[in-house]
Amino acid sequence: MLSENILKMEGIGKSFPGVRALHNVDLTLRKGEIHALMGENGAGKSTLIKILTGVYQKDVGRIILEGRPVHFRSPQDAQNMGIGTVFQEIALCPNLTVAENMFIGRSRNAFVKWKQMNTKAAEMLSSLGIPASPTQELASCSIAVQQMIAIARAVDMDCKILILDEPTSSLDEDEVQKLFALMRQLKDRGVGIIFITHFIDEVYAISDRITVLRNGELIGEYQTSALPQIELISKMMGKALSDVSAIKKHEPPESDDSVPVFEAKALSSAAGVRPFNFKIQKGEVNGFAGLLGSGRSESVRAIFAADKVSGGEVKINGRRVKIKTPLQAMKQGIGYLPEDRKGDGIIDELSVCDNLILALQVMKGFFKPLSRKQAEEFADQFIKKLDIKTPSPNTPIKSLSGGNQQKVILARWLLTQPMYLILDEPTRGIDVGTKVEIQKLVLKLAADGMSLTFISSEIDEMLRVCSRLIVMKDREIVGELSGMNLTEQDVMHMIAQGGK
């Protein structure tokens, strides 16, 4: 409270043709604080950040940096005034060295003084406690370290303000902690940090204050310690508290002796998952739990034949079938929403409509295209049903927010009316509201008789949705939990003990 404001944005407004992206938004950032900027997708967070970093020009409002009004005409402007940004996708060159990545393109000199550069880099790395050597190739560092190097690069430009846009989305727990340590260190140096994330826990772990935006408007600014989680969520969503917590788990009929919808014996794939057994009943929601890299994604990929299946036998409704390609899996009524939405899910240049009908279309076959009208009807139907926010079915999917993209992919599989749907991290990088919607949808589908496998790196989410968890460690199934034993404690316990 005592520390001075380093940045003040007042009454910021920004419109794009046909859309009012920001209206009368304020943001203050103090010296040496970590300030979380919260809001669902489309709330205006990224527009605000882009104005602050000079990518967009504001229509109205003032930006006051260290007491002086400023105007950024370009990202370069903002950088020169001490605003550093690190985005979710690391924008570094993997085949250059760490030091090169930290300094390249920054000297005014055409010639690089290698020795000096490496010494300086080494100094910075050690002072920030980043475990990397200046001469090491960037690609050989872990994602977290790369992320830290990106921060180091940003910080070095006499940075007063550091903007971190979802820096943790591809990090595991341990790596997040390392990143937080770095953030705290920068905070102690007096850097003001604006932190954007979808992980509520992280906000409470590290931020001092929170600014919440919704639909391009300022909802309020709060002390983190004075704002309960559930209230933050409700402010972001604009919904009453009861709405958020009211997810009731669907309990499948306890009839373990009935024929499973899908059953695999000693299934293994070229991606290196150990042969495993697996089955799922009609109307059941189960999940693969485990740390990143435990083999949970590889297991479901093996079920869908997304990776080359190297062994095992598969039964659908008790009948032996051959599933060697994704198409065969689809024809057996299996759907698969992949973990990597950008890389494996969306076809980014194609329209929402094309993305939505893709799987159904492929199942119908090459020579039986849906008519344009039919396709658009399907699209409209699901846009309404899942409340997908898109200007039109013909909008390229890449211009939708992450949550809406994910809904399109979900719709893609629902359209094929699968009997068994695999969802690998369907809620990653998605705003809270959509997350809850997807969870609800999963339970509703199960209630309607669909079998689902649900994977998430947020364990409480899985606990909320799944009635049975298959716990994995080191590419092997170490146990199964259901009923009374299905608690976070039990899962952790099993991971810790399992696998010997």
Add this chain to the structure above:
Amino acid sequence: MKRLTRVGLLLLVVVLVLSTVCGFTLAASKKLIKVGIVNLPPEESGYRQANVEDMNVVFSRENGYDAKQTNTADNSEQIAAARGYIRDGVDYLLISAANASGWDDVLRSAKRAGVRVILFDRAIDTDPSNYEAALLSDMHYEGRLATDWVLNNVPKPINVVLIRGQLGSAAEIGRSAPLLKAAEEGKLNIVADGTGGDTWSLEEARKVVEAAIAAKKDFNVIYAQNDGMAQGAVQALEAAGISHGKNGKVKIIGFDFNRFALRNVQAGYWDADVQCNPRQAGQIDQWIKSGKIPKGIVYQEELILTTDTITDEQIEKYGINADPGKGVITR
């Protein structure tokens, strides 16, 4: 799959090595005149095909020659081949160079080794002492033949559409010069000046004439620097309904003596065609056998044939490429 490609590569290498070895061993023999021929590949053009075939026919075993031939469009490969022949101790080295420069060293080492060098078809930029003789087509002469024919046979005023070949090539320069000179002297007008491009393209030539028609140019001669381009030009006239040939308005003259062109001339569909003789082998054979090899550049005798003078024998003897048959017009 990687393994498969690797196996494929290995096979390829083996085949290549085997074929070269065979190539070398096949051609050793006794008491014959040893000749190394460095030429361009026959698929380069109809002209080259006739040229290579002529070489094959004349420098054969029956004719008393032990000839080895390398046909490539790559100058450095040509030079390497020439060095190989010198090492093999050939008596004569016949060269049609892909590129006029870069030959000095090879020619000098040939001289030292006592190999007599005769250039054919294409000149080389080097000191004349580096070779015995060069038997060439005189492109300027061809241009003069054509230009004289135009001046003497087309009613005045003469308005020419000039369609050049690959700009800067020896043939283009030689075949253009006399016509340009005549235009400068006011003996004729060049109303359109275009090119068929690097491929001496039929389609481009057609476009040149179509553009001239669209611009309402009045012309009565098409001077196309090869037969293909003349053909394209005539196609443009046909489509526009402009008469040409023997009793027509526009006189057509082409170059190269393709048999289809000569048949068109014979039928009065075109008016004249100028020879570019690809058959140097006979003359060179005569020089070698008689032991009287002239010094320096020698130009070949070349002809112009017109609708009035052309005969079947000439078409058979001097023409190149396929013969469509008497009376058949290639449009």
Add this chain to the structure above:
Amino acid sequence: MPRLKRRINNLSHLFLPLSVLVILIIINLIKGADYFRITMVNGALYGNIPNILFGASELVILSIGMTLVTAASRGQDISIGESGAISSAIFVQYVLNAGEVTLCTILVGFLISCVAGLVIGAFNGTLVSFFNVQPMVATLILFLGGRSIAFIIDGKVSPILANEISNRIGTVIPGVPIPTPIILTAVFIVVVAVVLRTTNLRLYVEAVGVNPSAARLNGINPKKVIFLTFLLMGVCSAVAGFIAVNKAGRHDSVNLLKFIMMDAILAVALGGNSLGGGKFSITGSIIGAYTIEMLNRTLLRLEVNPEAIKAFKAVFIIVLMVIASPVVRVFVKKFLDEAKTIVARYSVRQTGGLNKGAASITDTTGKKGE
């Protein structure tokens, strides 16, 4: 209404090729007001437009195939001219050896040459899709060796195709006012349109071109799709070769369709397609192909010195490409947006909406939702 909007949206990507075309038309109209005049010559239409349509027919057909190959494989086939030369050589050999030339022989010959095109396409396609060779590298093989193969098929001479039916295919059929190559091209375009309408070719090709990994997880086999586009390219080459050889009346293995891949690639780019694959517009490529033909003729019409004609063409194309580049497009868009926001700001000022209290740290709008 939404349908109309979609139509207009669909047209927006054609903005570039169409605007270029318009510029060329204006230049030509300045040069001569009767540019569009069409007359009847010997019972056939004659004029600049028929000439352009006639001259560009092979290029149009090839640019269609090139569009598909580019979209799916994210690379280009540089052997299309050679492949056309080979398949048409086979056509000519069949016709010359079939005895009396009837429509039937021509038709059978054409089908055989299409099969040859398919074989060539399969060769290139196998290298690209199953052996993961870069398209340009894979097709380099035939680019270098194709003409020798055609030359050998030709029997080392340029065979003459001097029969009446071929002549009619290459020029006009008596009684039909439109030159035959134009008709054939139109038929081909219609066939392509029908194929695109009755199959999922577009969806598959675009999905594979944009994101092969996602396409695979939706049951599409990217290798097969890429292979298929090369097969189609082979057919396009065969058809183009067929038209070209009938136009020329003889098979010149050296020069037939030589270097046409340059123009075909250019047509694809001019059509607003990304050479990096993904979404494609065949309409754009077709317009691009006609634009190139028109550009060539315009330069001739302007009587550019033959020595300078290539330089002019290059400059012209560079200017067009710069105009079409995303950089300029983004700049123009930004400029327009800015103009719009200035207008918007002005109207805001008019209503006096810039009345705002000091930065209050209170829940100001939270209640609005309730």
